[in-house]
Amino acid sequence: MMRRTLFKHTRSFTCFNVSIEAKRYMCWRGMTSLAEVLQPELDSIREAGTWKSERIISSAQSTxxxxxxxxxxxxxxxxNYLGLSDNKQVIEAAKEALDKYGAGLSSVRFICGTQNIHRELEKKLAVFHDREDAILYASCFDANAGIFETLLTPEDAILSDELNHASIIDGIRLCKAKKFRYKHRDMADLEAKLRESSGARLRLIATDGVFSMDGTVAPLPNIIYLAKKYDALTFVDDCHATGFFGKTGRGTEEYFDLLGNIDMINSTLGKALGGASGGYTVSKKPLIDLLRQRSRPYLFSNSLPPPVVATGIRVLDLISESxxxxxxxxxxxxxxxxxxxxxxxxxxxxxxxxxxxxxxxxxxxxxxxxxxxxxxxxxxxxxxxxxxxxxxxxxxxxxxxxxxxxxxxxxxxxxxxxxxxxxxx
CATH class of the missing domain: 3.90.1150.10 (Aspartate Aminotransferase, domain 1)
Structure with a gap:
C-alpha cells in the first residue's frame, strides 16, 4: 500500500515538473486546435448573415x-413593456434598499441569504397571481431549470409545445420524465400525445403563455379543457404577459378570463416588472415548499440582490394602484x-x-x-x-x-x- 501511494505521489511530482517550454507548447497547441475547430462555424454564421452583433448602450434603458x-x-x-426600467419611483426604491440592505447577501437563501424583503416580494407575487405561494429565482431561466427536474420522475410525462422558449426546453431536458413534443398550438396533436402518454403517473402540459418571437398567444382555454379531460397538470411560462397582458396585467390566464386555472406559472421580473433580473414560480404551497427543498438553481444560487427585490415590490405596487x-x-x-x-x-x-x-x-x-x-x-x-x-x-x-x-x-x-x-x- 505504501509503495503504491509513494508511486502516485512521484507521478504527480513528475507532472508538476514539466518544463515551462513544454507547458507553453501544450497551451499553444490546444488554443490553436480549438480556434481551428471553431473558426469555420463562426465564418458560416457571418456568411449566412445571421451574426448577432451587440450594440453598446451608454444610458439607462428607456424609449x-x-x-x-x-x-x-x-x-x-x-x-420594457410598461416603461418602468427608468421610472423614478422604481429607481428610488432600489437606492433605498441598497442603503438599508446592502449590495447583496453573499449566500444562498437557506444559509443566510433571505431577508424580509424577499418574503415580502414572494407574498406580493402570490397575491398578484391569486396563488398560495411564490418562490424567487435569479432568473426565469433558472425557474424553468428548477421545476421539471424537481417535480417529475421517470414514471411521469411532459408534453411541450414545439416552439416553447429555450429555457423550457433546457429545463425539460434535465428531468427524467417521458418527453412528448406537440405541434405548435395544435390541440389535436396535443390530445393525441395525451392519449399516448396515458400510462404515466403525472402528465404535465408545458407552454409559453405568449410566444416571444411571434407575439402569438397559447390557446389556454383548449389546453385547460384537455388537461381536465385527461387529468393532466398545466404549466405556463408567462414572461411576455405578466404585468401588462389581460384586463389588469395578470397575464395570459386573465386575458382569457381564466385566472387561477393554471397549476403552475413561471415568470420574470426582468421585463415588464422593472426590467432588472429575477424570476419566480407561483403555485400551490406544497409545490413551492418542495422547490425550496429540492430545486437546484434555488438551492445553489445566491439570493436576488436587495435593490432588485425592492424594484419588484415597487413595480407591483405601481401597477396595482394605477x-x-x-x-x-x-x-x-x-x-x-x-x-x-x-x-x-x-x-x-x-x-x-x-x-x-x-x-x-x-x-x-x-x-x-x-x-x-x-x-x-x-x-x-x-x-x-x-x-x-x-x-x-x-x-x-x-x-x-x-x-x-x-x-x-x-x-x-x-x-x-x-x-x-x-x-x-
Missing amino acids: MISLNDGRKVLNFCAN SSFLKNLQHNTRLFRDKMTDAGFKISGDNHPISPVMLGDAKLASTFADKMLEKGIYVIGFSYPVVPKDKARIRVQISAAHTTEEIDRAVDAFVEIGKGLGVIC
Whole structure:
C-alpha cells in the first residue's frame, strides 16, 4: 500500500515538473486546435448573415437611449413593456434598499441569504397571481431549470409545445420524465400525445403563455379543457404577459378570463416588472415548499440582490394602484400595428406589444435593421436559429412610454426603408 501511494505521489511530482517550454507548447497547441475547430462555424454564421452583433448602450434603458458612439436613438426592441426600467419611483426604491440592505447577501437563501424583503416580494407575487405561494429565482431561466427536474420522475410525462422558449426546453431536458413534443398550438396533436402518454403517473402540459418571437398567444382555454379531460397538470411560462397582458396585467390566464386555472406559472421580473433580473414560480404551497427543498438553481444560487427585490415590490405596487401604464401600452400597440398594416407590412402576432415585421430573408432583416439605425430607430433583425429558416423578421416591441410622435417616426422610417428595399410598394 505504501509503495503504491509513494508511486502516485512521484507521478504527480513528475507532472508538476514539466518544463515551462513544454507547458507553453501544450497551451499553444490546444488554443490553436480549438480556434481551428471553431473558426469555420463562426465564418458560416457571418456568411449566412445571421451574426448577432451587440450594440453598446451608454444610458439607462428607456424609449430614447444613447449608444456608445454618442448617437441618441429611439428604442423599439426592449422588453420594457410598461416603461418602468427608468421610472423614478422604481429607481428610488432600489437606492433605498441598497442603503438599508446592502449590495447583496453573499449566500444562498437557506444559509443566510433571505431577508424580509424577499418574503415580502414572494407574498406580493402570490397575491398578484391569486396563488398560495411564490418562490424567487435569479432568473426565469433558472425557474424553468428548477421545476421539471424537481417535480417529475421517470414514471411521469411532459408534453411541450414545439416552439416553447429555450429555457423550457433546457429545463425539460434535465428531468427524467417521458418527453412528448406537440405541434405548435395544435390541440389535436396535443390530445393525441395525451392519449399516448396515458400510462404515466403525472402528465404535465408545458407552454409559453405568449410566444416571444411571434407575439402569438397559447390557446389556454383548449389546453385547460384537455388537461381536465385527461387529468393532466398545466404549466405556463408567462414572461411576455405578466404585468401588462389581460384586463389588469395578470397575464395570459386573465386575458382569457381564466385566472387561477393554471397549476403552475413561471415568470420574470426582468421585463415588464422593472426590467432588472429575477424570476419566480407561483403555485400551490406544497409545490413551492418542495422547490425550496429540492430545486437546484434555488438551492445553489445566491439570493436576488436587495435593490432588485425592492424594484419588484415597487413595480407591483405601481401597477396595482394605477391602470394608466397598461392603457398606454394597449393604445400604443394598436396604433403601431394599424399604421404598419395600412402601409403594407405583414405584422405577426395576436395584438400583442411584440409586433414582428415579417421579412423572410435573413440578410434582408439584418440590412433593414441597420438602415433603421441610420434613421435613429433601434431595432434588431431576428433570423435562424432564433426563428425558423425563411421566417426572418424585425421584432418590434412597443412600450407604454412611447409617445404617438415616436411611433409615427418609427413607422415613417419603416415605410421609407421598406420602399427602398422593395418590401412594400
